[in-house]
Amino acid sequence: MLRNLIFVFYLFGTALPFFSQKPHVVVLGVGHSTQLINYTQQPAALREFIDKVKPKAICIERSPEEYSRNDFYEFTYEQQYIVIPYAKDNSIPLHPVDWLPSETDTEIGFGMKDLSVPRFARQKEGFLGFTTFTESADFEDDLYFAEKPNYIRRIESWYASYPEKASSDLPRCLFLYRTFMQSKRIQKVLENYSSGDTVLVIIGAFHKNDIEKHLTEQGYRVVQPSTFGIVDQQAIDQHFQRPDAYAILSFNLLGMQANLNKINDQLVEYALTKIEDVDSGEIELFKIRRAVLLKKLSPKDAASQYHKLLSRIKDEQWTWNGVKDRTRVDSYFDPFGNLTLDDRIRLELAREYRKLSKDKNYREQIDIIRSKLSPYKKAMFDHYIEKYLD
Numbered sequence: 001m002l003r004n005l006i007f008v009f010y011l012f013g014t015a016l017p018f019f020s021q022k023p024h025v026v027v028l029g030v031g032h033s034t035q036l037i038n039y040t041q042q043p044a045a046l047r048e049f050i051d052k053v054k055p056k057a058i059c060i061e062r063s064p065e066e067y068s069r070n071d072f073y074e075f076t077y078e079q080q081y082i083v084i085p086y087a088k089d090n091s092i093p094l095h096p097v098d099w100l101p102s103e104t105d106t107e108i109g110f111g112m113k114d115l116s117v118p119r120f121a122r123q124k125e126g127f128l129g130f131t132t133f134t135e136s137a138d139f140e141d142d143l144y145f146a147e148k149p150n151y152i153r154r155i156e157s158w159y160a161s162y163p164e165k166a167s168s169d170l171p172r173c174l175f176l177y178r179t180f181m182q183s184k185r186i187q188k189v190l191e192n193y194s195s196g197d198t199v200l201v202i203i204g205a206f207h208k209n210d211i212e213k214h215l216t217e218q219g220y221r222v223v224q225p226s227t228f229g230i231v232d233q234q235a236i237d238q239h240f241q242r243p244d245a246y247a248i249l250s251f252n253l254l255g256m257q258a259n260l261n262k263i264n265d266q267l268v269e270y271a272l273t274k275i276e277d278v279d280s281g282e283i284e285l286f287k288i289r290r291a292v293l294l295k296k297l298s299p300k301d302a303a304s305q306y307h308k309l310l311s312r313i314k315d316e317q318w319t320w321n322g323v324k325d326r327t328r329v330d331s332y333f334d335p336f337g338n339l340t341l342d343d344r345i346r347l348e349l350a351r352e353y354r355k356l357s358k359d360k361n362y363r364e365q366i367d368i369i370r371s372k373l374s375p376y377k378k379a380m381f382d383h384y385i386e387k388y389l390d
Contacts, residue, residue, distance in 0.1 A: 023193040025186075026053055027212055028225045029146025029205030033077040033333070036251040037133045039267045040142045043082045043247075044239035045231045046202075049143060050086060051239075052228040055200035056193055057093040058083060059186050061207075067096035073116060074324040074332040075131050081247065083202050095189045097201070099181035101174065109170045121383045122330060130256040131333045139264055144226040146205035155206055179207045183214035190220060198223070245271035246319040249286040254344070255334035258293055259388055265294070281313045285345055292352075303352040306345055313342045329377040335384035338377075343369045351389055 028049065035043050050058070060079050062072055072080040087094050103113040115128075123129035133139065145151055159176060163169050186201055193199055201211065212222045248271040252263040268290060275283060288305050291297040297305070322331040323338045331337025336347055350365035366385065370378055 021195050022220050023056070023190055023195065023197040023199050024221050024223050025190065025199050025201065025212075025215055026055070026223050026225055026228075027201045027203065027208050027215075028143075029208030030078050030202060031138065031141075031145075031205060032073070032075045033131055033251070034133065034138060034141075035078050035082065036248050037257065037264050037267070038139055038141065039264060039270070040231070042236065042267060043078075043241065043244040044236040045143055046078060046082050047086050047239040047241075048231045048235040049225065049228065050083070050090075050092075050200065052231075053198060053200050053225075055092060056197035057095055057189065057199050058087050059095045059097045059189055059199065059201040059203070060084065061098045061182075061203045062096045063098045063100045064096045064185075066098075066100070072324075074322070077247065077322075078202065081243070095185075097182050097185040097189065097203075099178050099185065109174070117325075118328075121380060122335075124256070124387075130330075130335070132256045132260055132262075134260065134262060143231060144224075146208045147224050147226060151205070152209050155209060158206075159210075175206065176210075179210045180214070182207055183211045186211065186215065187218060187220075190215075240274055242275060243320060245275045246282070247322070249283075250318075250321060250337075251333055253286055253289045253293065255331070255337065256388070257333065258289070259390065261293070263293060265290075281309055281316050281345070282319060282341060284309050285341070285348070289348060292348075299352045299355040303349055303356065306349040306352065310342060310345045310349065313345060316341050327374075327376065329373065329380045330384065335388045336381070339369065340372075343372065347389070354389065 030046075031038075031041070034041050035046060060067075060083055061076060062079060066072065084094060086092075100115075101109070106115050107113045118128040125132055137145070159172065161172075163172070182203065186199075190199055203211070216222055248267055251257060252265075252268050257263055272283075272286070272290075288297065288302060288309065292302050318341055321337050322333060324332070326338065329336065329338050336344060339347060346365045346369055350362045350369075353359075353362040353365065370381065373381055
């Protein structure tokens, strides 16, 4: 009799859906920092999406070791400036699930111990270069772009493409292994939740499809983000926070994105309307710079406005500039991101003097800035001046 009961129990158990006691999983694939350039993916939209999902927990793209030290990739704006603060404000548990190779492995494979430290001078683009966006999709894709068939095929093609030289294959191999380890860490998190729970994973879009394959294989019910519906303008208005505006404006108007003349002015204008009641030199700088980029101010008029603005600045600090390493003069998107606010105004004034061929005035402003910098910052500043101060 006991044997028969055990057999029935076993038979009944195996007949149950494999995922019956497991939580639902939502994997939102994101572009790192696209929230600052894409209107429909802006920070407020991401907060609204989290509200729609109502997750029991959120998995984020940082390794446990770095997360414990409050150390983040400099370019993952969506993680440290949106997801983590919002989760903490709403008492949602956070789980870091990324994986990093050891220093020994990175030194052998890449010739450098720390893959998060940029070289003395960043390249215009690419790995550890300045973060910029140039493709129309960067500006136009909706929040759910990573689940679209065309995008999935493009990522699968990249994973399956071998470089001409086997010695150049480490980035692809490492990315595959990293994604595998991410999925394993996510599974460890999911073991702590049950069928009535939903766990949200917010991670770089390149990882999404492979992670979902791993989770589905293990019997987890993967729910696509788009099933939660669109994020409308009313929801964006409700979830917009003032710090969003400063980050959006800095990224579009002061960094390499402006040098490429590829700003999202719809998003810039929206951000400005959200802080129009604030009277500050920082916001005035944004307004002048926007008018310059839109060619609504001549170099002469711009220089005049910057000069007036400089006279009223007194110990005002940046609200946000995206700088991680304070020993550098740059940020991950701006060659001059770590200048003080008044020196940044001087820099923009010098830029306009240069356009006007007023070399003496230009040099005067540059020399004032240089006089305040350490030798290391000064050398970096000089390099970027020659390359990027058009």
